[in-house]
Amino acid sequence: MEQKQPTAGNHKFPNIARWLFLIFGFPIALPWLAYDLLDIMWQKQKKKGLKNKVVMITGASSGLGEALAHVFYKCGCKLILTSRREEELMRVRNDLISTHQIVQAYPPIILSLDLTKIKDIKAEVLKTLSVYDGIDILINNAGISYRGAVISTDIDIDIKVMMSNYFSQIYLTKIILPLMIKQNSGHIVGVSSVQGRIAIPYRSAYAASKYSVQAWYDSARAELCDKNIKFTIVNPGYIKTHLSMNALTGNGQVYGKMDETIANGYEPEYVAERILEAVLKQKEEVTIAPFSVKCAIIIRTLFPSLFFWLMQNRARKLAKSQ
Ligand SMILES: NC(=O)c1ccc[n+]([C@@H]2O[C@H](COP(=O)([O-])OP(=O)(O)OC[C@H]3O[C@@H](n4cnc5c(N)ncnc54)[C@H](OP(=O)(O)O)[C@@H]3O)[C@@H](O)[C@H]2O)c1
Numbered sequence: 001m002e003q004k005q006p007t008a009g010n011h012k013f014p015n016i017a018r019w020l021f022l023i024f025g026f027p028i029a030l031p032w033l034a035y036d037l038l039d040i041m042w043q044k045q046k047k048k049g050l051k052n053k054v055v056m057i058t059g060a061s062s063g064l065g066e067a068l069a070h071v072f073y074k075c076g077c078k079l080i081l082t083s084r085r086e087e088e089l090m091r092v093r094n095d096l097i098s099t100h101q102i103v104q105a106y107p108p109i110i111l112s113l114d115l116t117k118i119k120d121i122k123a124e125v126l127k128t129l130s131v132y133d134g135i136d137i138l139i140n141n142a143g144i145s146y147r148g149a150v151i152s153t154d155i156d157i158d159i160k161v162m163m164s165n166y167f168s169q170i171y172l173t174k175i176i177l178p179l180m181i182k183q184n185s186g187h188i189v190g191v192s193s194v195q196g197r198i199a200i201p202y203r204s205a206y207a208a209s210k211y212s213v214q215a216w217y218d219s220a221r222a223e224l225c226d227k228n229i230k231f232t233i234v235n236p237g238y239i240k241t242h243l244s245m246n247a248l249t250g251n252g253q254v255y256g257k258m259d260e261t262i263a264n265g266y267e268p269e270y271v272a273e274r275i276l277e278a279v280l281k282q283k284e285e286v287t288i289a290p291f292s293v294k295c296a297i298i299i300r301t302l303f304p305s306l307f308f309w310l311m312q313n314r315a316r317k318l319a320k321s322q
Pocket of ligand 1: 062084246262
């Protein structure tokens with residue numbers, strides 16, 4: 001069969017596109033590319049500076065905390081991993097050592113703690129930190145979620161969620177801050193949520209606890225800026241973890257379901273890498289969420305009435321579907 005030969009006319013459009021790209025696209029893309037390359041090199045260099053830094057990660061037995069343990073261990077940090085389930089922490093510790101055999105790092109220390117028992121934790125934490133004679137980075141990651149209606153949620157559940165996500169987090173920080181102030185350096189990272197910026201229906205206790213964390217960090221950051229203590233607040237969108245499985249309901253039972261939103265969320269490893277980047281860049285706040293969620297945060301700030309109307313519609317829809 002005779003093949004159709006390309007003519008000059010056939011090529012007109014691709015030629016124009018190529019020229020347009022060369023004239024406009026290339027000069028715009030080139031500086032971006034150069035910036036990205038420089039950024040990668042800069043981060044590589046900065047990661048080297050993390051070697052032998054003492055990093056405590058709460059909620060390290062699963063999900064995001066476990067991914068954070070891998071990311072910081074790979075940088076050669078001396079890790080202290082905490083959560084309630086000691087056997088899960090042991091699993092994470094063994095996994096770190098066997099997965100990253102070429103990394104020259106101290107074996108992670110495990111500290112089994114229920115952070116909500118705030119009267120019991122101070123002595124345990126200080127004893128563990130004395131092994132390394134200080135701490136450089138604290139990552140307050142432990143937390144629980146909640147599913148329920150305002151009207152039928154027992155106040156004990158509100159208190160429990162607030163205790164897990166807010167009071168225990170700020171109390172641990174208060175235990176550690178004097179050590180950081182003494183050494184004139186330190187970095188506190190708080191894992192909040194986009195729900196600490198926009199509260200959605202049927203998440204009242206969770207959103208309230210995450211809003212509180214944000215507010216506390218903003219005050220502390222300002223107060224301690226002259227002591228060389230950095231504060232980073234992280235607002236992730238949905239992450240593929242067991243958060244909804246472990247969530248509390250209004251009557252105190254465990255929710256026990258994997259929400260579709262969470263199952264389709266970010267990989268914990270991706271979020272952990274972004275948190276490492278935020279630490280390296282000493283960012284005050286980082287939101288790791290899709291564009292639509294970032295738009296919702298902007299709408300909440302600039303057009304609150306519109307946001308309230310959207311949430312009312314969402315609440316009505318959810319109420320009907322239940
Ligand atoms: N998954 C998401 O979609 C999402 C989105 C935004 C923000 N976040 C935040 O990310 C953080 C990590 O959650 P995740 O998604 O990784 O869920 P996860 O897999 O359920 O992890 C929660 C961690 O917190 C620990 N923990 C809970 N209560 C504790 C307590 N009283 N004392 C000590 N440790 C406790 C758990 O360990 P033990 O059970 O062993 O104690 C576990 O390691 C949370 O703060 C969460 O709010 C998650």
